[in-house]
Amino acid sequence: MEKFTKAFPSKPLPSKTAKPWALAGVVGSGNLEVMLERGGKPSDAMECHVETSIPGYKASWLAALADFAHHYPAGGAKVTIHDQGAPPVLVNLRLRQAYDHLTKGDK
Amino acid sequence: MSGALFHEQTARQRIAALADAGSFVELLPPPERITSPYLAQLGIPVSFDDGLVIGHAKIGGKKIYLAAQVGQFVGGAVGEIHGAKLTGLFKAAARDKLPCVLIIESGGVRLHEGSAGEIAIAETMRAIFECRALKVPTIAVIATDIGAYGGIGILSTCCDFRIMTEHGRLGISGPIVIEKWMGKKAYDSANRALVWKTSGGKTKYLLGDADALVHDTSEAVRDGIAKLLAKSSAVSLASVKARQKDLEKRLKRFGATEDPDAVWKSMGVRNIEAASLASGPEFAALAKRGK
Numbered sequence: 001m002e003k004f005t006k007a008f009p010s011k012p013l014p015s016k017t018a019k020p021w022a023l024a025g026v027v028g029s030g031n032l033e034v035m036l037e038r039g040g041k042p043s044d045a046m047e048c049h050v051e052t053s054i055p056g057y058k059a060s061w062l063a064a065l066a067d068f069a070h071h072y073p074a075g076g077a078k079v080t081i082h083d084q085g086a087p088p089v090l091v092n093l094r095l096r097q098a099y100d101h102l103t104k105g106d107k
Numbered sequence: 108m109s110g111a112l113f114h115e116q117t118a119r120q121r122i123a124a125l126a127d128a129g130s131f132v133e134l135l136p137p138p139e140r141i142t143s144p145y146l147a148q149l150g151i152p153v154s155f156d157d158g159l160v161i162g163h164a165k166i167g168g169k170k171i172y173l174a175a176q177v178g179q180f181v182g183g184a185v186g187e188i189h190g191a192k193l194t195g196l197f198k199a200a201a202r203d204k205l206p207c208v209l210i211i212e213s214g215g216v217r218l219h220e221g222s223a224g225e226i227a228i229a230e231t232m233r234a235i236f237e238c239r240a241l242k243v244p245t246i247a248v249i250a251t252d253i254g255a256y257g258g259i260g261i262l263s264t265c266c267d268f269r270i271m272t273e274h275g276r277l278g279i280s281g282p283i284v285i286e287k288w289m290g291k292k293a294y295d296s297a298n299r300a301l302v303w304k305t306s307g308g309k310t311k312y313l314l315g316d317a318d319a320l321v322h323d324t325s326e327a328v329r330d331g332i333a334k335l336l337a338k339s340s341a342v343s344l345a346s347v348k349a350r351q352k353d354l355e356k357r358l359k360r361f362g363a364t365e366d367p368d369a370v371w372k373s374m375g376v377r378n379i380e381a382a383s384l385a386s387g388p389e390f391a392a393l394a395k396r397g398k
Contacts, residue, residue, distance in 0.1 A: 001147070001150040001151075001152070020138075021136075021137065021138050023119070023137050023155065026117065026154070026177055026179045026180055027152050027153070027154040027179075027180050028179035028180060031179070033154060033155065035137050035138070035155055037138055051152055051153070052152065053150060053151060053152050080140075080155075082152040082153060082154060082155070083152060084151075084152050106119075106123065
């Protein structure tokens with residue numbers, strides 16, 4: 001188990017989102033769950049909390065999260081991740097799904 | 108998600124598809140982070156909802172308590188938090204006299220927190236019997252191949268009704284467990300036809316363990332629930348004795364049978380192949396039930 005927390009610079013979230021929080025994915029083998037919530041502290045940073053069952057890949061995590069924060073206006077969002085060995089491409093997909101649910105609503 | 112296959116949906120999608128639009132209010136939602144205290148100690152990631160989504164909703168304008176298990180998270184298994192949510196939901200249903208519907212997808216107790224899970228299942232059964240004593244309808248929906256096994260299999264049979272699809276399975280010991288104990292000759296868990304003919308929705312419907320066999324869509328499951336929402340009966344000594352007699356009869360009739368087809372035939376299914384290929388409701392029409 002490895003845990004870490006880091007904030008990434010990001011443009012602020014839209015002032016109105018469809019929901020206060022959104023969830024994507026599930027904690028299963030090779031999968032992860034991502035929760036995005038409004039109300040992270042600085043509005044120009046995406047605050048990330050990661051818990052993963054596979055230690056030793058912090059550099060890949062930081063790269064994937066920094067990339068997302070760079071491409072999506074997610075400042076002021078709090079991202080919490082429970083991971084059970086998802087590949088980076090799936091991490092990116094789940095972040096995008098959770099972001100879509102947050103900003104546009106489910107489905 | 109209308110029209111989507113029920114067994115392919117996630118727990119949250121199932122709830123959204125069953126409840127009247129926008130009526131579901133989740134209790135202890137993910138932002139509250141009520142997660143398992145045990146899994147973290149074992150180096151296993153926790154889940155925000157501990158594998159169970161609970162809340163209240165409306166179905167056809169009628170208020171109910173509604174829950175769905177998340178089968179992909181440790182097999183939908185019941186730990187302390189998951190179990191406490193389950194118990195609380197049925198207790199709330201008894202308190203408010205509102206029907207309670209549980210969408211099941213669970214292998215039973217979570218072995219990582221076994222004692223807590225076992226106790227939670229027992230407490231939930233007690234809460235279900237409380238509901239039934241008050242004639243508050245309790246309904247279990249079993250619609251995926253993860254099915255209802257172990258403690259959750261038992262718990263599902265404590266409810267007033269079980270709605271199944273042909274994908275659903277119901278039992279105590281799962282196929283692999285039976286094979287490990289009895290040997291591959293006695294029970295081959297890789298033989299899907301055998302597994303579904305012994306624990307699948309069609310067989311359970313024939314034997315009367317499932318009360319409805321519906322199509323694998325949220326609309327059909329919703330219709331099935333709506334039909335049963337008004338009915339409940341208390342568990343009495345007489346009803347338990349009658350059930351025990353039925354089960355003794357069943358054991359006498361089928362206990363020595365090695366071929367599940369013989370059970371189907373004996374229950375009135377004439378054309379085994381057609382019945383195997385039939386959808387749930389077609390099957391129900393083909394078979395004459397429990398003569």
